[in-house]
Amino acid sequence: MAERMEARRPVKIDKDLLAILCCPDTKQNVSLADDELIAKLNEAVSRGQLKNKSSKPVTELLDGGLIRDDRKMLYPIRDDIPVMLIEEGIPLEWMIKQG
Numbered sequence: 001m002a003e004r005m006e007a008r009r010p011v012k013i014d015k016d017l018l019a020i021l022c023c024p025d026t027k028q029n030v031s032l033a034d035d036e037l038i039a040k041l042n043e044a045v046s047r048g049q050l051k052n053k054s055s056k057p058v059t060e061l062l063d064g065g066l067i068r069d070d071r072k073m074l075y076p077i078r079d080d081i082p083v084m085l086i087e088e089g090i091p092l093e094w095m096i097k098q099g
Helices: 001-008 013-018 037-044 092-096
Strands: 030-032 064-068 073-078
Touching: 013 030, 037 064
Parallel strands: none
Antiparallel strands: 030 064, 064 073
């Protein structure tokens, strides 16, 4: 799996689409997450430690993500498609607790 993380290609999201997307729960704006955050999340996926908002384990590595303005939730991007479902959102509070 680590090889796939290294070979990850840049996510392609249309700027016009990104401008109209928002968090389906809070309606906050979202922006493209940086590579460092995606790498940390993918490490947690590889260890089986990442869960989505519905408390189900995230089993697929992320290609990218859209992070909410308050930086508390990330919506995964897979095959250049944002998954904007509330239950698929990935809470990021655990990262704040870890430091």
